[in-house]
Amino acid sequence: xxxxxxxxxxxxxxxxxxxxxxxxxxxxxxxxxxxxxxxxxxxxxxxxxxxxxxxxxxxxxxxxxxxxxxxxxxxxxxxxxxxxxxxxxxxxxxxxxxxxxxxxxxxxxxxxxxxxxxxxxxxxxxxxxxxxxxxxxxxxxxxxxxxxxxxxxxxxxxxxxxxxxxxxxxxxxxxxxxxxxxxxxxxxxxxxxxxxxxxxxxxxxxxxxxxxxxxxxxxxxxxxxxxxxxxxxxxxxxxxxxxxxxxxxxxxxxxxxxxxxxxxxxxxxxxxxxxxxxxxxxxxxxxxxxxxxxxxxxxxxxxxxxxxxxxxxxxxxxxxxxxxxxxxxxxxxxxxxxxxxxxxxxxxxxxxxxxxxxxxxxxxxxxxxxxxxxxxxxxxxxxxxxxxxxxxxxxxxxxxxxxxxxxxxxxxxxxxxxxxxxxxxxxxxxxxxxxxxxxxxxxxxxxxxxxxxxxxxxxxxxxxxxxxxxxxxxxxxxxxxxxxx
Numbered sequence: 001x002x003x004x005x006x007x008x009x010x011x012x013x014x015x016x017x018x019x020x021x022x023x024x025x026x027x028x029x030x031x032x033x034x035x036x037x038x039x040x041x042x043x044x045x046x047x048x049x050x051x052x053x054x055x056x057x058x059x060x061x062x063x064x065x066x067x068x069x070x071x072x073x074x075x076x077x078x079x080x081x082x083x084x085x086x087x088x089x090x091x092x093x094x095x096x097x098x099x100x101x102x103x104x105x106x107x108x109x110x111x112x113x114x115x116x117x118x119x120x121x122x123x124x125x126x127x128x129x130x131x132x133x134x135x136x137x138x139x140x141x142x143x144x145x146x147x148x149x150x151x152x153x154x155x156x157x158x159x160x161x162x163x164x165x166x167x168x169x170x171x172x173x174x175x176x177x178x179x180x181x182x183x184x185x186x187x188x189x190x191x192x193x194x195x196x197x198x199x200x201x202x203x204x205x206x207x208x209x210x211x212x213x214x215x216x217x218x219x220x221x222x223x224x225x226x227x228x229x230x231x232x233x234x235x236x237x238x239x240x241x242x243x244x245x246x247x248x249x250x251x252x253x254x255x256x257x258x259x260x261x262x263x264x265x266x267x268x269x270x271x272x273x274x275x276x277x278x279x280x281x282x283x284x285x286x287x288x289x290x291x292x293x294x295x296x297x298x299x300x301x302x303x304x305x306x307x308x309x310x311x312x313x314x315x316x317x318x319x320x321x322x323x324x325x326x327x328x329x330x331x332x333x334x335x336x337x338x339x340x341x342x343x344x345x346x347x348x349x350x351x352x353x354x355x356x357x358x359x360x361x362x363x364x365x366x367x368x369x370x371x372x373x374x375x376x377x378x379x380x381x382x383x384x385x386x387x388x389x390x391x392x393x394x395x396x397x398x399x400x401x402x403x404x405x406x407x408x409x410x411x412x413x414x415x416x417x418x419x420x421x422x423x424x425x426x427x428x429x430x431x432x433x434x435x436x437x438x439x440x441x442x443x444x445x446x447x448x449x450x451x452x453x454x455x456x457x458x459x460x461x462x463x464x465x466x467x468x469x470x471x472x473x474x475x476x477x478x479x480x481x482x483x484x485x
Contacts, residue, residue, distance in 0.1 A: 030084045036096050037079040043099045044091035049080045055093045060106060063185055067108050067127055075104040076182045107182035110189060116175045117263055119375040124261075125189045126196065129178065135196035136262065140170060142201060142235060143264045143315045163305070165270040173263035173313065201235070203259030208236070213251040219243050220367070226255045227377075229369045231315045257377070260314045268310050276302030276358035278331040279444050282351065288339035293350075299334025302327065306359035308388075311458070317363040318372055319458030322388025325359050347397035347419030351443040352482045355396045355427065355463055356450070360387045362485065363460055366478045372457050381476040382426075383485070386460040389431065391450040393461055395441040396425050396483065404433050411462065412454020415447055416470055423482070424470050428462035429453050 036043045036052070046052055053074070060072030078100065100106075111129045115122050126132045141149045144167070151157045152167045160166060183189055190196040202208075211222060220243055223233040230243045236256040247253070278299030305326040311319040336350070354360075364384040371378045399419035406413050411428035415435065418424055431451025435441060452459045465482055468474025479485070 030086050031088055033083055033085055033088075033090060035081050035083050036091075037081065038075065038100060038103055039077045044096050045083070045085075045087075045089070046080075046093055046096055047090050048093075049082075052080065052093045052096055055097055056100075056106060059097060063106065063108065067185070067189065067191065069108050069127065071109070072185075073107045073109070073182050074100060075184065076107060077104070105184040105186040107184050108189070109180065110183040111178055112181045112183065113176060113178040115262060117173060120261075122261060124196070124199075125183045125187050127189055127191050129180075131190055131193050131196060132178070134193040135190070135200055136172070138193060138197040139200040139260070139262060140172075140264050142197075142238070143312075144170060144266055145241075146238075160269075160271050163271050163273055165268055165272075167266060167268050168309075169265075169267040171265050173265045200261045201258055202256060203261060208254055208256035210252045211255050213247045213249055213253060215249045217247050217249075219245060219247060220365075222247070222253065222255075224367050227368045227379075228255065228257055229316075229367055230365065232256070232258050232368075235315060258314075263313055264315075266312045268312070269307075270310060271305065271307045273303060273305050273328065274359055276304050276327075276329075276331040277354050278302070278333050280334045280336060280351065280353060282443070283335065283337045284340040285337050286340040288337070292339040294337045295334065296337055297333070297335035300332040302331030302358070303329040304358050308359070308361065310361070313372070314370070316369065316372070317361065317386070320361050320363060320386035320388065320460070321458075322359065322391065331358075345398060345400050345420055345440045347399050347421045347423055347443070349482075351397050353394065353396055353444045354483060354485070355394050355425075356385050356387055356461055357392055360385045360391075362386075366480070373455055382462050382464040383479050384460045384462055386458065387450060389450060389452065389459040391459075391461075392446055393427055393430060393448045393450055395443055395445045395447050396463075396465075397423070397443045399425075399441060401435045401437050401439045401441060401447070404435070404437055407454055410454050412456060413448070413451060414454075414462075417441065417447070418469075422467055424466040424468070424474060426462075426464040426466065426470055428464075429456045429460060431459075 034046050034049045036046060056074055057072050063072050064070065108127065110125055110127045111132065113124045113126065113132050115124065124132065148167060152170060157166050158164060211226065219233055219240065220230055223230045234240055235258055236254040278301055280299065305328055307323040309321040309323060310317055362383055363386045364380055366383055367380060368377060369380045395417055397419045399417040401415060402418040403416040413430040413432060414426060414428040415430065415433050416424060416426050427448060429451055430448040430453065433448040435447045441447060450459050450461055463479060465477050465479045466474040467477055
């Protein structure tokens with residue numbers, strides 16, 4: 001009986017040792033698994049890394065079709081790390097996929113372009129880098145003109161024989177960097193150049209509509225009434241090439257407000273023939289009554305050949321450099337004899353004269369524009385006239401110099417003339433003035449020299465016409481109401 005008891009005890013003890021030995025061996029055999037992290041947080045553990053990647057790809061068939069790609073990837077912050085563990089508890093790939101899908105977007109391979117300039121910094125995603133390159137080309141072509149850009153790129157521009165222009169350089173005034181990367185599918189990803197080109201030209205808020213031309217409409221009038229510049233009108237309507245193109249009633253034109261995302265710079269060499277305005281010489285005759293006027297010599301316009309270099313940014317002239325001017329035909333001054341009841345310090349309707357010499361370029365007209373310093377839309381209540389640094393500036397009518405001052409970040413050096421008939425004129429960005437406060441000036445008299453002081457991108461005259469005292473109850477009017485241009 002005792003022997004049997006010992007035998008049973010032995011069997012039980014042996015079985016216990018066997019079981020303990022088995023468990024011990026099992027715990028001493030580590031296994032290879034994969035720990036899944038998203039944004040540094042653990043999501044779970046899986047047996048096979050490739051199985052999860054394959055499952056993500058298979059579940060992304062709709063995304064593959066949308067983006068026309070062969071593979072869908074996990075989020076860029078998804079990490080899968082190999083671990084060695086004794087714990088054999090794992091998640092299914094389906095469980096991990098669902099967790100990822102709830103937290104973050106999956107990705108596709110593409111390109112990230114970063115565009116940086118002094119006004120902004122933006123990121124653009126494209127599925128193919130060629131889409132970006134072609135969209136930029138189309139945007140440049142819009143600002144330069146398709147034919148002109150093609151001739152520039154193929155080095156087939158016509159040589160200047162007498163008059164004409166040659167594009168010397170085209171470049172982007174932006175810092176552009178790019179890299180191939182995984183792009184989240186919930187980001188805006190451009191798939192074709194046309195859509196991206198529209199964004200590069202108009203930005204995110206594309207508000208375009210059709211306008212039906214009315215009787216008497218001009219391009220300048222339509223642009224002004226819709227608060228855009230003539231240059232912006234021409235960009236939206238490439239079939240028109242100049243502000244002087246005619247519109248006809250019933251014609252449909254496109255109204256859109258460009259918001260360029262890149263800065264296209266064009267440097268051009270221009271030779272052109274320009275008419276030289278004749279000056280009007282007024283002789284006062286004290287024996288004649290006021291209003292008894294006589295033209296004793298008719299004026300004739302002259303002709304000059306002017307050579308200039310210009311710089312435009314997104315279609316807007318920002319700099320003009322006067323190279324030379326050749327007089328082909330001299331202007332003949334007009335001489336008027338007037339009764340002397342109106343003293344020369346009083347401006348008269350027939351005494352208005354252009355405030356610069358010949359060969360000028362109106363770089364900015366009266367109307368809406370993009371401010372070159374703030375990149376914001378503004379109403380420019382003046383005209384900007386460029387010839388070159390040091391060009392002579394003339395009084396636009398008889399009057400008295402009321403103010404000479406300097407304004408940092410604005411007018412720079414400027415002169416205000418009171419014409420004593422309700423009108424005032426302002427001459428800004430001068431390099432220096434040649435008159436003094438209180439001085440009586442005649443129409444066409446030298447009052448200063450063209451400069452680039454104050455808020456200026458290059459030498460030019462900022463010319464304003466006021467009814468009433470400037471900045472003291474008066475208001476600006478379009479200079480063309482008193483001057484022809």
